[in-house]
Amino acid sequence: QVRLVESGGGLVQAGESLRLSCAASGRTISTTVIAWFRQAPGKGHEFVAAISRTDRTYYADSVKGRFTISRDNAKNTAFLQMDSLKPEDTAIYYCALSLSYRLNFPWSSADYRGQGTQVTVSS
Numbered sequence: 001q002v003r004l005v006e007s008g009g010g011l012v013q014a015g016e017s018l019r020l021s022c023a024a025s026g027r028t029i030s031t032t033v034i035a036w037f038r039q040a041p042g043k044g045h046e047f048v049a050a051i052s053r054t055d056r057t058y059y060a061d062s063v064k065g066r067f068t069i070s071r072d073n074a075k076n077t078a079f080l081q082m083d084s085l086k087p088e089d090t091a092i093y094y095c096a097l098s099l100s101y102r103l104n105f106p107w108s109s110a111d112y113r114g115q116g117t118q119v120t121v122s123s
Helices: none
Strands: 003-007 010-013 018-025 033-039 046-051 057-059 067-072 077-082 091-098 117-122
Touching: 003 091, 018 033, 018 091, 018 117, 033 067, 033 077, 046 067, 046 077, 057 067, 077 091
Parallel strands: 010 117
Antiparallel strands: 003 018, 018 077, 033 046, 033 091, 046 057, 067 077, 091 117
Protein backbone atom coordinates (compact mmCIF):
# COMPACT_ATOMS: atom_id res chain seq x y z
CA GLN A 1 0.00 0.00 0.00
CA VAL A 2 1.40 3.37 -1.07
CA ARG A 3 1.27 6.15 1.50
CA LEU A 4 2.30 9.81 1.21
CA VAL A 5 2.68 11.84 4.40
CA GLU A 6 3.21 15.59 4.29
CA SER A 7 4.80 17.59 7.09
CA GLY A 8 6.38 20.98 7.72
CA GLY A 9 3.35 23.22 7.51
CA GLY A 10 2.64 25.96 10.01
CA LEU A 11 1.89 29.62 10.65
CA VAL A 12 4.40 32.18 9.41
CA GLN A 13 4.48 35.87 8.59
CA ALA A 14 4.66 37.25 5.08
CA GLY A 15 8.19 37.13 3.72
CA GLU A 16 9.22 34.13 5.79
CA SER A 17 10.01 30.59 4.61
CA LEU A 18 8.78 27.04 5.15
CA ARG A 19 10.01 23.69 3.93
CA LEU A 20 7.44 20.99 3.32
CA SER A 21 8.29 17.30 3.19
CA CYS A 22 6.46 14.42 1.55
CA ALA A 23 7.57 11.03 2.84
CA ALA A 24 6.56 8.07 0.70
CA SER A 25 6.22 4.44 1.69
CA GLY A 26 5.10 1.36 -0.18
CA ARG A 27 6.70 2.46 -3.44
CA THR A 28 9.93 4.08 -4.54
CA ILE A 29 9.50 7.63 -5.83
CA SER A 30 12.58 7.49 -8.06
CA THR A 31 10.56 6.30 -11.07
CA THR A 32 7.59 8.62 -10.62
CA VAL A 33 6.57 12.23 -11.04
CA ILE A 34 6.02 14.00 -7.72
CA ALA A 35 3.90 17.13 -7.52
CA TRP A 36 2.64 19.57 -4.94
CA PHE A 37 -0.89 20.97 -5.05
CA ARG A 38 -2.68 23.35 -2.74
CA GLN A 39 -6.26 24.08 -1.83
CA ALA A 40 -7.35 27.41 -0.40
CA PRO A 41 -10.69 27.66 1.44
CA GLY A 42 -13.59 27.43 -0.99
CA LYS A 43 -11.37 26.66 -3.99
CA GLY A 44 -10.28 23.62 -5.95
CA HIS A 45 -6.89 21.94 -5.96
CA GLU A 46 -4.31 24.19 -7.62
CA PHE A 47 -1.10 22.83 -9.17
CA VAL A 48 2.03 24.28 -7.52
CA ALA A 49 5.12 22.40 -8.70
CA ALA A 50 6.31 19.05 -10.01
CA ILE A 51 9.56 17.17 -10.50
CA SER A 52 10.17 14.38 -13.00
CA ARG A 53 12.11 11.18 -12.57
CA THR A 54 15.04 12.95 -14.28
CA ASP A 55 14.72 15.98 -11.93
CA ARG A 56 13.17 18.26 -14.51
CA THR A 57 10.96 20.76 -12.71
CA TYR A 58 7.82 22.70 -13.54
CA TYR A 59 6.18 25.50 -11.56
CA ALA A 60 2.95 27.44 -11.53
CA ASP A 61 3.51 31.06 -12.49
CA SER A 62 2.27 32.20 -9.08
CA VAL A 63 5.17 30.51 -7.27
CA LYS A 64 7.94 30.63 -9.87
CA GLY A 65 11.11 32.13 -8.37
CA ARG A 66 9.87 31.68 -4.79
CA PHE A 67 9.28 27.92 -4.44
CA THR A 68 11.71 25.09 -5.17
CA ILE A 69 10.75 21.44 -5.50
CA SER A 70 13.32 18.70 -4.94
CA ARG A 71 13.54 15.01 -4.14
CA ASP A 72 15.84 12.72 -2.18
CA ASN A 73 15.42 9.26 -3.65
CA ALA A 74 17.59 7.68 -0.94
CA LYS A 75 15.10 8.93 1.68
CA ASN A 76 12.11 8.36 -0.61
CA THR A 77 11.06 11.91 0.19
CA ALA A 78 10.15 15.00 -1.79
CA PHE A 79 10.42 18.59 -0.59
CA LEU A 80 8.94 21.99 -1.32
CA GLN A 81 11.05 24.93 -0.19
CA MET A 82 8.81 27.99 0.03
CA ASP A 83 10.47 31.40 0.32
CA SER A 84 9.07 34.91 0.34
CA LEU A 85 5.69 33.59 1.39
CA LYS A 86 2.62 35.74 0.79
CA PRO A 87 -0.82 35.67 2.46
CA GLU A 88 -2.28 34.33 -0.80
CA ASP A 89 -0.11 31.21 -0.37
CA THR A 90 -2.31 30.21 2.56
CA ALA A 91 -3.78 26.78 1.82
CA ILE A 92 -3.61 23.10 2.58
CA TYR A 93 -0.64 21.69 0.66
CA TYR A 94 -0.77 18.17 -0.71
CA CYS A 95 1.78 16.00 -2.43
CA ALA A 96 0.75 13.62 -5.17
CA LEU A 97 2.43 10.94 -7.20
CA SER A 98 1.92 10.10 -10.85
CA LEU A 99 3.15 7.01 -12.65
CA SER A 100 2.90 8.80 -16.01
CA TYR A 101 5.56 11.00 -17.63
CA ARG A 102 3.41 14.13 -17.52
CA LEU A 103 4.78 16.90 -15.27
CA ASN A 104 1.74 19.16 -15.01
CA PHE A 105 -0.78 16.46 -14.32
CA PRO A 106 -4.11 17.44 -12.77
CA TRP A 107 -5.06 16.52 -9.24
CA SER A 108 -7.74 14.17 -10.53
CA SER A 109 -5.13 12.17 -12.46
CA ALA A 110 -2.79 11.52 -9.53
CA ASP A 111 -2.24 7.87 -8.77
CA TYR A 112 -1.61 8.55 -5.08
CA ARG A 113 -2.28 11.57 -2.85
CA GLY A 114 -1.35 12.63 0.65
CA GLN A 115 -3.62 14.00 3.37
CA GLY A 116 -2.17 17.51 3.33
CA THR A 117 -0.46 19.97 5.65
CA GLN A 118 -1.78 23.43 6.51
CA VAL A 119 0.24 26.52 5.59
CA THR A 120 -0.97 29.86 6.92
CA VAL A 121 0.76 33.12 6.04
CA SER A 122 -0.20 36.21 7.99
CA SER A 123 0.24 39.73 6.68
